[in-house]
Amino acid sequence: MTPADLRADLLPRILAADLSAVEAIRIEALGKQGSVSALLKTLGRMSPEERHATAPAIQSLREDVAAALATRKQALDAEALTARLTAERIDLSLPADRPPPGRIHPVSQVTDELAEIFADLGFSVATGPEIETQWHNFSALNIPETHPARAMHDTFYLDETADEPRVLRTHTSPVQIRAMMSGPPPHRVIAPGRVYRSDSDATHTPMFHQVEGLVIDRGINMGHLKWTLQTVLTAFFERDDVKLRLRPSYFPFTEPSAEVDVAYTLVDGQRVIGGDPNAPDGGWLELLGSGMVHPSVLRACDLDPDEWQGFAFGVGIDRLAMLKYGMEDLRAYFDGDQRWLAQYGLSAFDVPTLSGGVGA
Numbered sequence: 001m002t003p004a005d006l007r008a009d010l011l012p013r014i015l016a017a018d019l020s021a022v023e024a025i026r027i028e029a030l031g032k033q034g035s036v037s038a039l040l041k042t043l044g045r046m047s048p049e050e051r052h053a054t055a056p057a058i059q060s061l062r063e064d065v066a067a068a069l070a071t072r073k074q075a076l077d078a079e080a081l082t083a084r085l086t087a088e089r090i091d092l093s094l095p096a097d098r099p100p101p102g103r104i105h106p107v108s109q110v111t112d113e114l115a116e117i118f119a120d121l122g123f124s125v126a127t128g129p130e131i132e133t134q135w136h137n138f139s140a141l142n143i144p145e146t147h148p149a150r151a152m153h154d155t156f157y158l159d160e161t162a163d164e165p166r167v168l169r170t171h172t173s174p175v176q177i178r179a180m181m182s183g184p185p186p187h188r189v190i191a192p193g194r195v196y197r198s199d200s201d202a203t204h205t206p207m208f209h210q211v212e213g214l215v216i217d218r219g220i221n222m223g224h225l226k227w228t229l230q231t232v233l234t235a236f237f238e239r240d241d242v243k244l245r246l247r248p249s250y251f252p253f254t255e256p257s258a259e260v261d262v263a264y265t266l267v268d269g270q271r272v273i274g275g276d277p278n279a280p281d282g283g284w285l286e287l288l289g290s291g292m293v294h295p296s297v298l299r300a301c302d303l304d305p306d307e308w309q310g311f312a313f314g315v316g317i318d319r320l321a322m323l324k325y326g327m328e329d330l331r332a333y334f335d336g337d338q339r340w341l342a343q344y345g346l347s348a349f350d351v352p353t354l355s356g357g358v359g360a
């Protein structure tokens with residue numbers, strides 16, 4: 001066939017082709033065995049004069065066919081897109097994919113619960129640095145230089161050559177020292193947060209969480225302490241039979257000092273707060289340390305012990321979370337494993353108050 005014959009055959013067919021025909025014609029004309037390719041191959045066997053005379057018509061045929069195929073394909077694609085756009089509709093009323101809501105870590109949950117419960121009693125939440133001066137962490141709390149708590153194996157010391165050597169706070173008491181020094185009494189604060197001790201086994205992690213509470217006012221006594229803890233723990237454990245027992249104890253920063261035990265019973269082998277401690281499967285669980293703020297601590301904060309008194313207490317948040325939500329291994333708390341959090345994490349909506357339990 002001559003270039004003109006091929007042109008007369010191919011171009012009208014391309015103009016009328018659908019998408020699959022466009023591809024078929026491309027192979028038929030421009031493919032390895034294609035008709036246009038065959039014409040191009042004849043050029044190799046021609047004399048230079050003949051080739052000079054014939055080549056331009058063949059070359060332009062090849063270019064025109066390729067261009068016509070491309071143009072047709074573009075037109076067909078555009079048509080198909082227009083057809084889809086007219087036919088398909090986005091349903092804006094369909095609910096969107098929700099991101100997974102995430103879970104609240106039990107330690108965060110317990111911290112938030114305590115903040116809510118204490119807020120109902122007029123306490124505010126105080127925070128402070130985790131890197132503390134030894135004065136705020138020890139001296140102001142009547143903990144002498146020789147006290148074992150200051151020993152290397154309990155405390156993480158930072159840069160001992162500094163003018164004012166610092167430690168990772170071993171309790172959140174220094175936050176309350178700062179609260180007492182920040183303005184005049186009365187003070188009602190809780191100080192939740194991370195604390196650090198050089199200790200690591202199945203029941204101790206070198207970082208753990210503590211909440212301390214402090215009330216400073218005129219005429220404060222142990223009765224205020226016991227009523228406050230009774231009220232808070234009743235709300236926290238969501239039982240109306242929470243029973244407390246105060247046992248004499250010793251802390252350098254309180255006088256008198258008391259350990260606070262809470263009554264428990266075994267239910268299906270699980271320790272549950274509440275019930276009769278004298279029942280065969282009952283007993284007392286040591287929960288908090290507490291006492292009346294030592295006069296030396298008040299004086300360190302420029303308060304006159306004859307005018308101002310107060311009570312204070314401290315409790316481990318991780319322990320409280322274990323007791324309330326029933327996780328066994330303390331170390332898993334801080335591994336950051338999503339599977340653990342999916343199992344033990346809490347919904348963002350579970351916030352108890354003094355007046356109503358979780359979900360009220």
Ligand code: 2NL
Pocket residue numbers: 173174176177212214251253254288289290291292293294297312313314315316
């Ligand atoms: C425990 C013991 C306690 C305090 C913490 C405190 C804070 C100031 C003044 C006086 Cl600023 N006391 N805190 C008092 C008694 C005990 O914690 O065994 N915690 C887990």
